[in-house]
Amino acid sequence: MKRKITRIGYIIMLLCLISTFIPLIQANPSIYISSYSLAPEILHPGDVGLLSITISNGETTSTKTDTDYINSLPVDQTTKTVGAVIENVYINSDGDGSYDVKAIENYEDPVEIAPGSSITFEFIIRAEDNISNGIYTPIVHIKLESNSYHNVKVPITITVSDETIDVIPQNIPSSISSIGATDLSFLLVNNRDNNITNIQIIPDQTNHSVFTPSKQFVSSLSELETETVHFSLIPKNTGEYMFSLNCTYKNGENTHFKRFSFPLNLTSFYEVYPIIYSSPETIEKGETKEIRLKIYNAKNDEINAVRIKPITEAQITPNEYFIGSMNADDLYAVTFDISTGNLSENQTYPISYEITFKQDNNVYSNIPVTSSITVKSTEKSNGTEYIIAIIGFIILVGILFIIFYLRKKRGSA
Template identity: 25%
Template sequence: MIKIMLGMHKIRILATAAALLTVCSLLLLAAMTTAIYPAAAAAAAATTARGPGVMITGYTVEPAVFMPGDTGTITLTIKNMDPQALVTETVIETPSGFRQTTDKTVRSISAEIETIRLSGIRGVVEWLEKGTRLDRHINIGALGPGESIQVSLPVKVAAHARDGTYFPEIVIDVDNGVDVRFPIRVDVESSEVILHEEDIPAEIPRFGSREIAIVIANNRPNSVSGVNVFVESKTGELEFEPVARFIGKLEPFEKKIVNFTVIPISEGTHEISFKVEYRNALNLHHSWLVSSVVVKEGSRSRSSVRLILVDAPDYVLSGDVARIDFDVANGLVRDIRAVTIVPEKEGVKILPSEYFIGDMEAGDLFSASFNLHTHDLIVGEIAIPFRLIFKDAETERRFELPDHIVHVEIREPAENALPVLVPVIIVLLFIVTLIAAAVLRGKMKRKPGR
């Protein structure tokens, strides 16, 4: 029994010795490691500092909505989100087991941005190449703690791109931190600014002018700028005042009415071509509208300026004065001025030599009278042309209507016809005398027989 107890005691002593030996070995190893690699040990014990945090805090896309084939820009706001200073805790453990803790304030690390690139959608939204094959911004540089920078990326939308919303990604390669991938919304819409007729008559008079109107409608969900409207006649048989109008900016789905004055040059059916020019951001676009009008003789139309003959004698005796009356009607929708009627017959005395009416408002009716003096005219029919002249009050363009011809017959006066009747009267009196003599002679012959 005593031997057994002595054996167990020896075992406990050996176990304790082995444990002490293990502890000493570990302490010796730690001391050796600390002595050989003090910097590594301190770094391992210290709190690990993280890299700089870069974020895209905002972006804009111009134009707001692309049209197929457009180019534009994506402008990014990139910020280093690290604060200005950072407090770190350092723990150092000595071989003897002593732990020492210190606080140290250090500056944050600047973000070293290597590249910014667009991970586009092939065939839809891609980087815009302008004489270079680069598809990224390189060597952007360092971005300090809390600092931000704006960077613009040129992009293009394919001409065959379908309408819709796309999300190309912006990739920022940070040399000393975590890379950034950020989706950007790009909208594509093919709707256009269009033209349609507001007031274009089927017929217009040959003489005078007429106002026409068209509507410019922005059917897009974003505004457009630099809007200009042009009008022309391919054949040159119509003139316009003005030939172009500037509208400027059209808001989304806004429309405006634009007026032009058309001035016919000749009769017939003539084509009118309208063109609207506008910009979606810096991208120039066009739309067209083709219409036509029929130009007819102005004197046959109530929507023109007309010279109307009111009264003129069918004939007048030579030496008398004939009165000729006219009405002038302004059937246009605009004022006219310097309205004048001029007789065009040379060698004939007509007073006044011209009749000046002056200004006429739209819808006005004025009268004018002329006196035809016939004492120097030969017997027979005479044709007298009267011409109406006026100016458009807005364009100052001068118009002359075709001559209005008035026919008057000049006859001999009644007293000049008496010498022609004298022989007839003498003959008639002679015949009456013969008849009366015959009757009287017959009566005288019957008396003796009684």
């Protein structure tokens, strides 16, 4: 029995002795940048962006050994893995020789990263004003607490571009009528390789023209995307002017501004007017004749509540003609009857045609065409015909007399 106990004691002592020579289980750290992103993806010169860097621990970083004792003798050892401690993370800037892309702040507070886990760090990155377009590679430094582990250095890429938005006029006439409203279209083009948001186009309101609406809003344009916006121009004066559109948009949280100017020629020609197809120049007193017109809408937009009203001293029926809506480039035929029973003879009377229409909740009126009519006397007309008949009769009698005389003279010979 004593031998058995002695053998067990020897075995325990041997195991303890062997355990002192067995190396502890060590786990080497594997710290790396698993992903990073920048918002916005591409910076303007002068922009700031949010750089998110995710640092991962792919393996164990260190071990901790706990030993249990019985009767002052070590009987059990437990090896546990613990996380690595990141002492600080900082970014070295990169630039074009004069201006840099750099982090505004760095992380200097130690943080532990457990095996198999990840931690995301956020940095404010700024591209300095006037930096050249290009791709820059700032270097991310990850310093670990233990001197036995290698620090990590990883370059990342950041793109800087000064490409911006364009506003291109479309289908804008060389001359714009000062009467009524004219629809103007503009094509927005995002020349950047990343998304922009909160785009606003605001025209200048001046003493020579008013734009409606006062601004247009586009929520976003992806890279190289286009969109058309419309304004209605209401002239207040005539002449040649420059009008401006002010464009603001956001690249990430950075607001940018660009101004576009275009020539504008406001003239007093009419775009809604009557075309006279037939209208009598003279008419006998008391007679009724027909006037035929066609109303033309030369505008590039629909107009409403169109009506034409002849203005004259003669009696015209109907006294007003209501057309209603007219599409762009539309033509509408209208007929009036004119009577001169109430007019004086041998007088000329003007006839004007007033056209009113509604556009963009505004009512416009113009008198682009004026014609005239002369009233003839019925009595003088009959007297003239009587005189002509008498003269014709006298001429006929004279001719017959000459013929009779010549025949008689030949017979005598």
